Amino acid sequence: MLLAGFLTAGMLSSCSEDAPDTSNSIFNTTSEAKNGFDKWLQKNYVNAYNIDYKYRMDDIELDHSKNLTPAELKKSMQLAKVIKHVWLEAYVEVAGVDFMRKHAPGILLVLGSASWNEEGTITLGTAEGGLKITLYMVNWLDPNNVADMNHYFFKTMHHEFTHILQQDINYPQEYNLISASDYRPSGWNNRRAITDYATLGFITSYAGHSAVEDITELTCCYVTFTDEQWNAVFTAAGDEGRAKLNRKVAIMKQYMKTVWKIDMDELKQVVRRRMNEVKQMNLLEPSWMPLISKQTPVIGNAALQQLKNELRLQWNDALKNIEAHPHRCHVHDANLINILQLNNE
Numbered sequence: 281m282l283l284a285g286f287l288t289a290g291m292l293s294s295c296s297e298d299a300p301d302t303s304n305s306i307f308n309t310t311s312e313a314k315n316g317f318d319k320w321l322q323k324n325y326v327n328a329y330n331i332d333y334k335y336r337m338d339d340i341e342l343d344h345s346k347n348l349t350p351a352e353l354k355k356s357m358q359l360a361k362v363i364k365h366v367w368l369e370a371y372v373e374v375a376g377v378d379f380m381r382k383h384a385p386g387i388l389l390v391l392g393s394a395s396w397n398e399e400g401t402i403t404l405g406t407a408e409g410g411l412k413i414t415l416y417m418v419n420w421l422d423p424n425n426v427a428d429m430n431h432y433f434f435k436t437m438h439h440e441f442t443h444i445l446q447q448d449i450n451y452p453q454e455y456n457l458i459s460a461s462d463y464r465p466s467g468w469n470n471r472r473a474i475t476d477y478a479t480l481g482f483i484t485s486y487a488g489h490s491a492v493e494d495i496t497e498l499t500c501c502y503v504t505f506t507d508e509q510w511n512a513v514f515t516a517a518g519d520e521g522r523a524k525l526n527r528k529v530a531i532m533k534q535y536m537k538t539v540w541k542i543d544m545d546e547l548k549q550v551v552r553r554r555m556n557e558v559k560q561m562n563l564l565e566p567s568w569m570p571l572i573s574k575q576t577p578v579i580g581n582a583a584l585q586q587l588k589n590e591l592r593l594q595w596n597d598a599l600k601n602i603e604a605h606p607h608r609c610h611v612h613d614a615n616l617i618n619i620l621q622l623n624n625e
């Protein structure tokens with residue numbers, strides 16, 4: 281009941297924001313039809329990196345997904361600024377603007393809630409040849425909470441971006457041999473405790489899905505884990521698991537350095553510095569303020585709990601979908617499963 285109310289409120293809010301200005305459609309490309317936020321996106325996303333930042337109800341409907349909530353406008357705006365500072369410009373700082381212009385995804389789709397949605401999880405959960413990165417749970421964005429932002433958004437973004445790079449020039453295939461007998465496209469999620477996967481040389485449970493997801497998880501966790509999170513896995517790993525993890529880290533860092541000229545230690549420090557800078561930033565431009573609804577719904581823990589309960593009901597379907605497509609990236613589904621497992625209240 282609560283969730284239904286929350287979903288409806290979110291949709292009404294979004295529709296009423298869009299309704300007065302019908303020229304606001306994504307299909308209208310004339311500059312005079314764009315609002316202040318769209319103009320900012322045009323300059324900072326489209327012109328700068330050729331990225332289409334999709335945040336409207338129309339954009340979700342284009343994906344034929346039934347159960348997804350649009351992101352609240354204010355959260356979409358804040359996230360656009362955070363992503364620019366912490367993700368786009370972090371890679372620009374380390375690897376140069378030409379690198380980012382060449383490899384940035386064509387579409388960033390931001391969604392308010394999350395859903396397994398038999399169609400949606402499959403289409404949305406893949407990097408789709410580098411075309412699109414989807415971010416769930418945007419309605420819970422807290423720009424002051426670095427840990428949550430990494431958990432909900434940036435781990436996924438670095439993960440998908442790593443796939444995009446691999447699809448251009450692949451990582452050394454010797455990586456695949458280190459844990460060759462331990463990958464489980466079905467059943468990786470049963471390794472829930474940190475000792476279950478760390479002792480096998482996996483940085484997360486989902487890293488045990490397949491070799492390509494393994495190196496991708498290792499890469500994104502290297503950037504987004506705190507030292508405490510990282511060290512906890514290496515401690516739990518024991519000698520054997522730690523030896524595998526160290527070999528994997530060496531290959532991953534060498535690949536990123538030689539192929540992409542990215543020093544992973546530098547990238548990690550740059551991302552951390554920028555994450556902290558976000559707390560001092562003004563995340564809403566003056567020209568955006570009139571667009572923000574005064575009746576912005578407060579999306580709190582009760583709604584999050586309801587969402588988790590909804591997702592739990594569809595858990596088995598999600599796992600079946602993952603198992604039916606062993607060669608696709610399922611990091612979105614894996615992250616949602618992890619959120620539910622870790623908060624098993």
Ligand SMILES: [Zn+2]
Binds near residue numbers: 439493608609
């Ligand atoms: Zn993946």
